Structures are given as C-alpha cells and as structure tokens.
Amino acid sequence: MTEDAGGQRDAPIAARVHLAHAIVQKLAEDHGIDLLHLKGPAVLPGLRPEGKQSSDVDVLVRPSHLARLVEVLESVGWEKRTDFATGSVFAHAANWWHDDWGWIDVHTMWPGVGIDPEAAFDVFLRDRVWREIAHWGCPVPDRVAQRLILVLHAARSRGNRDVDRAWTAAEPDEQAAVRALAVELDAEVALAAGIGELELHRHHPSYRLWKHFTEGGSRLDEWRARMAAAPTLRAKAELVTAALRVNQDHLRMELGRPPTRDEVRARQRLRVRRAADELTRRVRRG
Template sequence: MGGMSEETDVRAAPVAARVHLAHAVVQKLADDRGIDLLHLKGPAVLPGLRPEGRHSSDVDVLVRPSHLRSLVTAVESVGFEQRTSFATGSVFAHAANWWHDDWGWVDVHMSWPGVTIDAERAYDVLARDRVVRQIAHRDCPVPNRTAQRLILTLHSARSGGTTDLDHAWTAATPEEQDAVRALATELHAEVALAAGIGELELHRGDPTYLLWRHVTRGGSRFDEWRARLAAATTLRAKAELLTAAMRVNRDHLRMELGHAPTRSDIRARQRLRLRRAAGELTSRVRRS
C-alpha cells in the first residue's frame, strides 16, 4: 500500500493543489471569526467562465472592507506573512498580499479595479447574490455568474487583455452581457468595463479614461503617473499620489531582491528611477 507523507513532500505538490487548500484555509478562518469575504478567480470561477485546465497560482479573495483588520489578524495567526501593502500592491492600491510556506500567495482585495463606488457598498452589491462553490470539499461563497463575468472582464482590462475575456464576455449571450452592463452601472464600473470590451473611446471625457488607456495599451511610467493623477479627483488624492511617486516601492523591491532592501538598495533604485524618468522625458522632448 502507498503511504502518507507530510509537509516536505506536499510542498512539491502542484500549485493548483496548494491553491485549492489555501482557499479552504482562508474560508475556515473567515467562518470562525464571522468575516465576510468572497472567493475570486481560480477554483472559485463557475464552470464555463474560464478555459478548461486553467489554474491559478495564488488565492484571491475580496473581503468586506470593515472586516479587513480581522482577516489580517486571522491569516497572520496561522503563519501568513504580509509581503505588499495596499498602497504598493498595484497601480489601483486595491490589494495586498501574504505569503505562507505551505499555501503560497493569498491576495486580499478590498475593492476590485474599475469599481468606483464606496468599497463597503460595492462588497454588498457583489455579495448580494453570492452562491456557494465547493473548493477542496469546503463551502466557499463566490460571486454569482453575472458578477463573475464582470470581475473577470475587469481583470482582463487591467491586465491588458487576457483569455478570460473570451469566456467571461465574448461567449456570453446578449442578455447576459446586458446583465453585466447593468451591474457595472450599479458599481460605477462602466469605464473599466468599456476598457475590457473595447469601448473605452466612448468615455474620453471621464477622469479615469487616461488610466484605463494606459492599463490597456501600455506606456511609460511617466504616462502611468499622469494617468493616475488625472484619475485622482480630490486634492488630497493627488497629493498622496505625488508623494508615492517620489518613493521607491520597498515591497516590490523586496520581492525582486529576495530580501528586505537595505538603504543602499533603495538609494540605487531611486537613482535608477530618476535616470529612467529623465530618459522618458528626454524621449518625450525629442518626439515633440
């Protein structure tokens, strides 16, 4: 008979297996503490909404923002270590991630890129018609099919286009697409949805237009910051962005280096960013 082995062997297990178990771990932590969250992407995706045989390499959950602190305490109580913060995790400052030696990465989202209504209210809307999906033989709440179509399409938009779009949007019936558009309207996510489905030019006057154009078509860091600045609608938001623009992202530097960055690492990166910015400006001047 075959036997059983612990830890050392299973760490060599397929990433997909670890991801399934990690979803279950996070859900158990949520159940025990009354934390509201939804599982997104990967094994949380309902049948037919992603290519067969496609697997995620990390866990994505959307937490009710007012429950974030409880979730952080919960995941860190079982050995997860925070690696990026919400400010530095992405251009949308919407997620942070945690690492566990057994379970790998968990991305905790407080909002979803493209959704612009208040995050707590957005959670209510996305969770309103949630359904239960078994992941690793445990009950996990996931958004319903319409919400998943929207989430995957928005994800495709912010990733510059993915195969998710084929299943989540292109293959949807006109009625299903109408339902997704209605949900996007309720969440004030029309511009992001338009970016995902090739209708962005209909929103040229929107403050977030440049940001989504940058995300979907690419561009320099200078373009990115210009787009982020345009999308920041308050003076305070603009000031925070400008401050962040001057700083080196220590979290990402740590991941690149494989260790906590030293002062000299940060200084070296700062010099690199300045040189890159100067290079971009020079090429911009030459073009103009």
C-alpha cells in the same frame, strides 16, 4: 508531488491553492469574517478555459472586516509581503505568503468599481452562490458578477483572454445583466475598456488610465493618466510623492529578502534618473 532544493516534498501548486481557499474560508467562518472567493477555482464552470490554474488565492473581504482577517491570517503563519498602497495602481490588494500554503491576495475592492468599497462588497455578496473548493463550501460571486469581475481584470491585463468566455460568448440578456451591474457599481468605464467600447467615454477622468492599461505606454504615460484620474488635489499630491519613491515591497520581492538602505538609495537614484531621461526625450521630440 514535487521536491524542493532542500529535499522536502511539496504538493502541486493547484492542490495547494485549492486547500488554501478552504483553509481561509474556515478561518473566516470561525471568526465571523465576510469574504468572497475570486478567480482560480472559485470561477464558475464555463467562464474560463478548462484546465486554467491559479498560483495564488484571491479573496474579497468586507473592508470593515479587514483588520480581523489580517490578524487571523498572521496568527497561523501568513506573512505580509506587499501593502495596499504599494501593491497596485489602485491600492486595492495586499499579499501574504505562507511557507506551506503559498500566496493569498486580499482585496478590499475591485479595480474599476467606483462606488464605496463597503457598498460594493454588499452588492457582490447579495447574490452570492456557493462553490466547493477542496470539498469545502466557499461563497463566490454569482455568474453575472463573475463575468464583470473577469472583464474588469482583463481590462488591466493585456493579453488576458477571459473576455472571450466572460463576455463575447455570453448571450445578449447575460451581457445586459453585466451592463446593469456595472452601472450599479459605477464600473461602466472599466467595462467599456474590457469589451472595446472605451472611446465612448473619452471625457471621463479615468479614460486615459484605462487607455494606458489596454494599449500600453511608458511609465510617464501611466503617471500622467493616474494624475488625470485622481479625484482630489490631495490624491494628486500623494501621487507626485509616490512617483519618485521606491516601492520597497516590490524591491524586496525582486531581491528575495529585505533590501538594505544602500540598495534602496541606489534604486531611488535609478528611478529619478530614468524619470529625468524620459522627460528629456519627450522634450526633444517636441
């Protein structure tokens, strides 16, 4: 047990995460919500290094059940901290915080998967297995799907070593099964990025985005890659607007409280100035 600054005793993070998985699953069962548990204690044995722990709960919810899950989470004290639109490049997840149970990341899709999120959920759910977390049965993707999920996550997380166990250590038939699942989910480019085969997809619209994730680059490089990957003119226009807009969810997390209007305006000016400076440097370099 640890003691916080106020003298209260808190459960170790690992124990709290395990219990939170079980709580969320019980809530889902009570309200007819389809979800799958991902990462952390939900990972099947052998796919991640022993002793590796998570600091939050990750779940994938059936998109059509999202509103129901949000209502249930907030009814028992979880508070929304980031929205889907501001949570990541892929707008795939939002975060909730509970003073007793910590963070939960709610996903409606998995980055790198190209088919409709509802259809993708059905694919992941199809061969689910059950894993006990805090002595409660929780549905998790099967071993093939978990290998793919871990590799796709590693593809956008430089320095992530999950590929070693999830892919490199897999037998040829296991790798073939992962490739087949990636084809079904339209996740071939993201899989290629994770296993070092991205150059086979140089002409795909998302190539530059995955190259940015795997090799790095500036914020301008990221936005250019996101523009290239955006499927419609409307999506590209929304990206232009978002590029210069302050992410108030992230600013709130940075400050530890809701930002004031003056703080938002100051951060907005800083964002525009940094963008202008980077463009100027690019022009000078020719």
